[in-house]
Amino acid sequence: xxxxxxxxxxxQSTARIPKDNFITRENGLLSWLLTRDHKxxxxxxxxxxxxxxxxxxxxxxxxxxxxxxxxxxxxxxxTYNKVFTMHxxxxxxxxxxxxxxxxLGNFFLPMMIGAxxxxxxxxxxxxxxxxxxxxxxxLYAMITGGVDTGWTFTTPLSTHYVNTNVITTGLxxxxxxxxxxxxxxxFIVTIHKMRAPGMTWFRLPxxxxxxxxxxxxxxxxxxxxxxxxxxxxxxxAFGIGVFDPARGGDxxxxxxxxxxxxxxxxxxxxxxxxxxISEVISTFSRKRVFGYTAxxxxxxAIAVFGFxxxxxxxxxxxxxxxxxxxxxxxxxxxxVPSAIKIFNWTFTLYKGSITFETPILYAFGFxxxxxxxxxxxxxxxxxxxxxxxxxxxxxxxxxxxxxVGGMLMAFLAGIHFWWPKMxxxxxxxxxxxxxxVVTFIGFNLTFFPQFILGTLGMPxxxxxxxxxxxxxxxxxxxxxxxxxxxxxLPILYLTWSLRYGAIAGDNPWQATxxxxxxxxxxxxxxxxxMPVMDHEAYDYEWLEQQQERENQKEVASAG
Amino acid sequence: MQDSAVVAQGARNAAAMADHAxxxxxxxxxxxxxxxxxxxxxxxxxxxxxxxxxxxFFGGMFVVYLIYRNWYYPAFVAGSRQLNxxxxxxxxxxxxxxxxxxxxxxxxxxxxxxxxMILCLVLTFALGAVFLGVKGAEYKEKFExxxxxxxxxxxxxxxxxxxDPAAAGTRPLPLxxxxxxxxxxxxxxxxxxxxxxxxxxxMGLMAYILFRxxxxxxxxxxxxxxxxxxxxxxxxxIVWIFLFPLLYLINRH
Numbered sequence: 001x002x003x004x005x006x007x008x009x010x011x012q013s014t015a016r017i018p019k020d021n022f023i024t025r026e027n028g029l030l031s032w033l034l035t036r037d038h039k040x041x042x043x044x045x046x047x048x049x050x051x052x053x054x055x056x057x058x059x060x061x062x063x064x065x066x067x068x069x070x071x072x073x074x075x076x077x078x079t080y081n082k083v084f085t086m087h088x089x090x091x092x093x094x095x096x097x098x099x100x101x102x103x104l105g106n107f108f109l110p111m112m113i114g115a116x117x118x119x120x121x122x123x124x125x126x127x128x129x130x131x132x133x134x135x136x137x138x139l140y141a142m143i144t145g146g147v148d149t150g151w152t153f154t155t156p157l158s159t160h161y162v163n164t165n166v167i168t169t170g171l172x173x174x175x176x177x178x179x180x181x182x183x184x185x186x187f188i189v190t191i192h193k194m195r196a197p198g199m200t201w202f203r204l205p206x207x208x209x210x211x212x213x214x215x216x217x218x219x220x221x222x223x224x225x226x227x228x229x230x231x232x233x234x235x236x237a238f239g240i241g242v243f244d245p246a247r248g249g250d251x252x253x254x255x256x257x258x259x260x261x262x263x264x265x266x267x268x269x270x271x272x273x274x275x276x277i278s279e280v281i282s283t284f285s286r287k288r289v290f291g292y293t294a295x296x297x298x299x300x301a302i303a304v305f306g307f308x309x310x311x312x313x314x315x316x317x318x319x320x321x322x323x324x325x326x327x328x329x330x331x332x333x334x335x336v337p338s339a340i341k342i343f344n345w346t347f348t349l350y351k352g353s354i355t356f357e358t359p360i361l362y363a364f365g366f367x368x369x370x371x372x373x374x375x376x377x378x379x380x381x382x383x384x385x386x387x388x389x390x391x392x393x394x395x396x397x398x399x400x401x402x403x404v405g406g407m408l409m410a411f412l413a414g415i416h417f418w419w420p421k422m423x424x425x426x427x428x429x430x431x432x433x434x435x436x437v438v439t440f441i442g443f444n445l446t447f448f449p450q451f452i453l454g455t456l457g458m459p460x461x462x463x464x465x466x467x468x469x470x471x472x473x474x475x476x477x478x479x480x481x482x483x484x485x486x487x488x489l490p491i492l493y494l495t496w497s498l499r500y501g502a503i504a505g506d507n508p509w510q511a512t513x514x515x516x517x518x519x520x521x522x523x524x525x526x527x528x529x530m531p532v533m534d535h536e537a538y539d540y541e542w543l544e545q546q547q548e549r550e551n552q553k554e555v556a557s558a559g
Numbered sequence: 560m561q562d563s564a565v566v567a568q569g570a571r572n573a574a575a576m577a578d579h580a581x582x583x584x585x586x587x588x589x590x591x592x593x594x595x596x597x598x599x600x601x602x603x604x605x606x607x608x609x610x611x612x613x614x615x616f617f618g619g620m621f622v623v624y625l626i627y628r629n630w631y632y633p634a635f636v637a638g639s640r641q642l643n644x645x646x647x648x649x650x651x652x653x654x655x656x657x658x659x660x661x662x663x664x665x666x667x668x669x670x671x672x673x674x675x676m677i678l679c680l681v682l683t684f685a686l687g688a689v690f691l692g693v694k695g696a697e698y699k700e701k702f703e704x705x706x707x708x709x710x711x712x713x714x715x716x717x718x719x720x721x722x723d724p725a726a727a728g729t730r731p732l733p734l735x736x737x738x739x740x741x742x743x744x745x746x747x748x749x750x751x752x753x754x755x756x757x758x759x760x761x762m763g764l765m766a767y768i769l770f771r772x773x774x775x776x777x778x779x780x781x782x783x784x785x786x787x788x789x790x791x792x793x794x795x796x797i798v799w800i801f802l803f804p805l806l807y808l809i810n811r812h
Contacts, residue, residue, distance in 0.1 A: 117591035119601040185608045193601040194591075223612045227619035231749065239709050240745035242623060248631060248739040257619055525590075 006284065006355050006510050009426065015503035017424040021521040036121035037524055042107030043422070044128050045098060050491070052094040052135055057487065059087035064446075064480040067473050072463040080463035081148035082164070086138075088151030089169060093176050094135050096407055097265060100272035101218075102131070102183055104414045105211045107422060109187060111515035111522065112205045114196025114531040119189040120182075127182035134176030141168035150461065152258060155243040155251040159235045167236055170229045177222045177229075180268075184218030187211055196514070198533035202296070205513050205537050206289060209296040210275025213303035217264040217271075220307070225261035228254060252317060259310035267306040269403060270370075271299055273410030274341055277363050280413050281345045283511040284360035285352025288538040291344045298337035298344075305334045315386050324383045331381035338374050342367060357429065357509075361436040362413035369405025369443065373398060376451065391461075394454025397447045405443055412439070412490065419494065420508045424520045425501030431493050439486030445479025512543050587781040599783060606787040610794050613757075617798055620753065624746050624805060631739035637717050637732055638743030639809040641706060641725050643697060647807040650693050651799065657686035658796045665789045668782040676785075677772055683792070684765050687758055694755055701744070708745045714738065747806055754802060757795045764788055 009015075022039045032040055062083050066074040075083065110118050118124050141147060147169045149158040158166050191204070191212050232254065234240045241247035243254045282289045289295055311319055311327040319327075345367060354360070376398040379385045389395065419427050449472040458469050465473070507516040514531050515522075535542040585595060592598040628635045664679035704723070705713035717737035720726035732740075768777070768788060777785045 115591065119591075120605055121589075121591065123605075181612050185605060185612070188608060189601050189605045193597060193604060219608060219612055220615055223616035224619045227616050230753075231620075231623070234745075234749060240749060241708055241741055242627075242745050242749070248627070248742050250626070253623060253626065257623075260619075530593075 004355055005357065006286070007357065007426075007429075007508050008505070008510060009502055009508055010505040012502055015505060017503060017521070018519045018523075020523065021424070021519065022524045023521055025524045034125070036117070036125055038110050038118045038121065038124060039107050039422075039522060039524075041124050041128055042103050042105075045102040045106060045131070048128075048132060048135065049095055049098055049103060052090050053487075055139070056087055056090035056095055057484065059083050059090070061480065061484060063087060064477040066463055067465070068477045070465050070467045070470050070473075075463070077463050078148060081150075081461070082142075082146035084461060085148050085150050086142045086146060089138060089147070089173070091403075092151055092265070092269075093173050094131075094138065096269040096403055097176075097180055098131060098183070099269070099407065099411050100276060100414060101187065101211055101214060101268075102127075102179075104276065104411075104418060105187065105207075105272055106183070108418060108513075108515050109208060109211055110190060110194065111518065111526050112208055112513050113191065113194060113199050114514050114527065114533060115190060115194035116525050116527070118186045119194055120186050123182050124186055127179040127186070130175055130179035130182070134172045134174075134179065137172035137175065138169060141165040141172060144168075152262070153229070153232055153254075154258075155232065155235075155254040156245065158232055159243055159251075167233050170233050174226055174229050174233075177226050180218050181222045184215035184222075187215040188219065191215075196531050196533055199514075200533075202293065203533055203535075203537050204296075205275075206278035206292070206295055206299075207272075207275035210271045210273075210278070210299045213299035214268045214271040216300075216303050217268045217306060221261040221264040221268070224257055225265075228257035228261070231257075252314070252319070255314050255317060256310070259313045260307075263310040263313060264303075264306040266399070266402065267302050269407050270410075271302060273366070273407045273414075274299065276410045276414035276417070277345060277366050278341075279511075279513065280359045280363040280417050281348050282538045283417070283509050284357060284363075285349050285354045286510075286540055287348050287352040288536070288540070289344065290347035290350075291340075292537065294340050295344050298340040301337040302334060305330065305337070309334060309381075312381050312386075315383050316390055328381055328383050332378060335374060335378055335381075338370075342371055342374075356433070357416075358427070358432040358436050359413045359417035361433060362409045362416065362439075365436065365440045365443075366406055366409040366413065369401050369409065369440075373401030373403075373406055376401065389454055391459055392454035393450040393458045393460055396460050397450035397454060400447045400450070405447070409439070409443075412436070415490070415494070417509070418515075419497070420504030421515060421520045421522070423498055423501070424504055425497050426504050426508060427490075427497045427501060428493050431489065435486055435489035435493070438482060438489065442479050442482030442484070442486045446476050446483050447479070449473070449475045449479075510540075510543065512538050512540060585781070587783075602783055602787065606790055610790060613794060617750075617753070620746070620750050621801070621805075624750065627739075627742050627746065628805075628809070631736070631742060633732060633736050634717075634739035635743045636810045637726065637729065637737070638740040638747070639807060639811070640729065641701075641704070641716060642747070642807045643700070644807050644811065646693050646697055647803055650690050651803050653686050653690045653693070654796050654799050657683045657690070658793050660686065661789050661792045665782065665786050668777045668785045671778045671780070673772065673775055673778045676778060677769065680765060680769050680772065684762060684769070687762050687765075691755060691758060694751065698748075701748075706744050707748065708741045712741050712744075714740070750802055750806070754795065754798050757798070761788075761792055761795055764791075 022037055026035075032044065035041060035044075062075070063080070066072070066080055066083075072080065106118070106124065110116065142165075145165050147162075147164045147166055149162055149164070149166060153166065153170065191208060195204075231240075231242050235243055241249050243249045243251050245251060278289050278295060309327060309331045311323055312331045315324050315328075345363075376394070380389060380395065380398060416427060416432060419425075453469055453472050453476075456469065458465055504520050506519055509516070514527075514533070517531065518527050588595055588598060592601070660679045660682040664676050664683060667673075667675035667679055701707055704716065705711050706716070714734070714737045716723035716726045717732045717740050718734065720729045720731055731737075765788070768785060771777070
């Protein structure tokens with residue numbers, strides 16, 4: 001790895017973490033639990049989603065361990081069903097959906113637009129409590145017997161044929177859904193009404209655009225999931241028959257309602273991650289994002305198209321051939337704005353001065369893995385191949401490439417990128433580069449064999465499989481172990497860095513966003529002087545001039 | 560004050576600066592907003608967005624309703640006949656009147672008339688309570704006639720209309736069509752139930768507003784909360800305006 005770096009740290013012998021910042025301003029547990037500061041709420045979210053991530057991860061470990069051998073030897077089939085269901089429920093509703101928006105978005109979105117806080121700080125705190133209430137209820141459902149419908153709650157399985165905690169888990173997701181709605185609502189209002197003077201729409205960092213698009217999906221999609229879950233709960237509790245074929249109800253209607261949210265939900269998960277990648281790619285290649293406007297609008301386009309593709313989850317469920325045709329076409333349209341992003345990031349890198357700090361290593365991982373995940377999505381959006389591949393490990397590999405290879409890489413890129421701003425300290429560079437590489441290798445070893453397994457016809461959601469599939473499953477489980485190490489490492493060294501990391505200073509990456517113009521960690525009110533945006537986003541010349549002026553000031557005052 | 564240091568430059572700060580000149584912020588201006596206008600803009604926009612999510616929530620149920628109504632039209636007509644149009648009409652009138660008194664409450668709050676505002680809110684609350692009472696009476700009748708979906712659901716009124724005064728004179732439905740009336744009542748209870756739940760939440764909020772209004776909390780110039788509550792109440796009203804014809808008036812020309 002080349003030794004060139006953009007990192008510019010203050011002189012470590014004299015540098016100090018600023019005495020007054022959002023962490024030190026108030027002390028005690030209550031000052032955190034009752035805080036309305038978006039940064040503190042972001043930290044609360046960061047801790048809680050990490051907790052849920054490791055529960056979901058442990059469940060994933062159990063799944064891979066069971067699949068090490070063709071027989072069902074580690075756990076009973078029923079237990080296996082519950083384990084993969086809870087893995088899905090926790091990872092999707094309690095990790096992926098809130099991951100970037102609720103942590104990094106909460107923390108940085110107001111700072112990026114030059115605001116003192118989100119527009120509705122109390123609602124923001126409420127959304128964390130709703131998230132926790134939903135999460136605890138989901139854990140309670142898991143401990144008291146679990147649920148085994150798969151995370152999709154497909155009717156009539158969920159309404160008639162299982163006797164597990166469907167109602168409790170449904171309510172948990174319902175409550176967590178409100179948390180998501182409130183976060184999205186808060187973001188939209190904040191972006192519309194709280195921008196600093198001069199911060200026009202087309203000067204917004206692309207992270208803000210991406211979160212704006214995701215927020216639209218949260219606000220419009222989540223209530224439909226809520227009503228679908230309410231109807232399932234009513235069906236189970238009172239037998240109202242809306243999805244019961246015996247009474248004239250249509251189980252497929254549930255899937256329409258469910259996927260009307262849950263397909264856009266994958267864009268809720270990935271869009272904020274794409275926002276992170278835009279910031280990271282620009283900063284570490286020292287160039288304005290190529291085709292800023294196109295990248296900004298591609299986020300909105302993904303959000304809009306995202307609402308019209310839901311039935312591609314139901315090609316083999318009995319929707320009409322015409323519906324398949326239309327939804328197949330619309331599905332492929334989503335590939336266009338996604339490709340716009342990938343191409344524009346590539347052109348940003350072209351002739352940029354790239355340095356290889358950890359965040360951009362994760363961003364490279366994102367670009368490669370998301371591209372594979374997205375392209376295999378086109379295979380699945382084509383009805384001919386979908387009929388062969390759906391409900392096999394091909395699907396599992398596809399969405400893990402997008403969600404884990406894409407979103408989780410983006411999340412880690414973002415955490416490393418903004419860690420100095422959040423904590424005032426640098427993470428250790430060498431070991432984190434190592435962790436990024438380990439994650440990439442582990443990920444590919446885990447999920448690439450699953451593409452092959454899927455094309456060979458291994459069905460998903462079974463605890464046992466024919467012995468000829470074992471070798472690829474052994475690779476996959478081995479990869480999962482490496483991936484686990486890749487996720488544990490950041491926990492260890494990031495915790496270590498809280499005390500022993502180098503003092504970061506205001507702007508270690510020489511990045512242009514407004515959040516980097518304040519101290520690290522920031523003040524409770526973010527800025528001492530209200531910022532005025534007098535330049536475009538990602539304007540590195542402006543930054544240089546700014547630093548030049550400051551240097552001259554220092555020289556003048558010293559002389 | 561920290562704030563006075565923070566507020567230094569920028570066009571939007573002009574209003575806040577003016578306030579400083581006149582001796583500080585109004586007490587209701589939250590610290591992270593620069594001006595009263597910005598705060599009002601942001602919070603009313605948020606309320607509209609919240610109502611949009613409510614539209615999507617009820618929208619899901621309306622879609623379910625429309626699909627089944629299309630599939631099982633005769634059953635939905637027969638089910639609809641079982642509902643009491645007079646009671647439904649009275650309830651519609653009550654709710655529209657309550658929206659009117661709600662608007663008057665907001666107007667009184669703006670005019671800083673505490674007594675008038677409290678009176679109008681009490682009237683709104685009372686009209687809402689009567690609505691729920693009438694709804695309860697309607698539910699009770701459905702329980703008695705075994706028209707509540709579930710194990711005890713009875714098809715008697717639809718297979719043998721003359722046994723039931725509400726259905727007397729109509730054509731009996733064949734068994735397979737009659738069975739779909741249960742879906743109509745499922746949706747009737749789910750939709751009016753969700754609507755009633757929204758009213759109960761609204762009346763809880765109204766009680767809170769009344770409690771605070773006695774101290775003059777909303778009649779001192781800052782009426783935002785009452786106004787946003789009013790928007791919510793009108794929204795609940797509008798949902799009923801859609802529910803009433805869809806459930807009660809199918810095929811009653």
